[in-house]
Amino acid sequence: MDSLSGISVFVLVAETRSFSEAGRVLGVSPSAVGKSVARMEERLKVRLFHRSTRHIALTSEGEKFLERCRRILCEVEAAELELSEASDAPHGKLRVSLPRYSGLFETAVASFMRQYPDVELDLDFTDRMVDVIGEGYDAVIRTGEMEDSGLKRRRLGPFRRVLAASPAYLQEHGSPKRAADLLRHSCLHYRYPSTGRLEKWPLKLGPDAQAPELPLTLVCNSVEMRIFLALDGQGIVCLPDFTIRKELAAGQLQIVMDDRMRGGGTMWALWPASRHASPKLRVFIDHLAKHLFA
16 A cells, blocks of 8 residues: 555656645645655666756656556546445535636536535636646636646537627628728737737638738627627627527627638546546536537
8 A cells, every 4th residue: 555655646746747736735745755756766766757956857767657657546546436436426525627708607517516416516717727736626627729738638519719790780890701801890809818818810811811910999808798899789709609609599699701710629628647537527527518518
């Protein structure tokens, strides 16, 4: 069991890239974490980490050992869960970080709470990049292309980014047909809270065409505000289609230039690779996958 404890410490250090952060999660001092890793290195007779005054990084031997250790911990956790699941329904606290726009999740979360009353949800709606392990999240829900982050993932569903405006705005100003037409329109932009950068509108352009400098009629970090202003006839907005599903169905907003927009995106659930999905997390992810884009 000492070896298993040492493996858990090693994996946590590898995922956080920090003795002090691993110690904070485990509730022990950084020196205790360092000594645990040193004992493992001495027993294995290999160096698992390159250390400097500011950073640590896995050696090639450490990279190989990490993959094995993750599988070991997953098997141990799976064995424990198999025993507990026989008698226990999903229960306990579940902490999840989700995108700032909560409208997509309202119905799914409400129905989940009715179906699993013993699961206590702690939901944090934010668009910033979170440290899943260091900040104590069980999982995060995010959109976009996923890089190899050392996290397990599950695809929840696809979406499209669309340009939309109110019928009244389009009647007054006309409907744009190509990217250059947008220069004559009011454009409502989104600024990413985590980086301060403007979201680029994914317009299809010719091989040698430059992206037009769109009018900055409004810039803000709120999905809800931009939807409100678009409904009020204040301009054209670029949004994931799921954020305005009701407004499109009711004819309050209309999609424009649909054939001039590139691709779409994917929503993912991600959780630490060293952890087997607990019953409460597994049923939550299953529920989102079933209801979000139904």
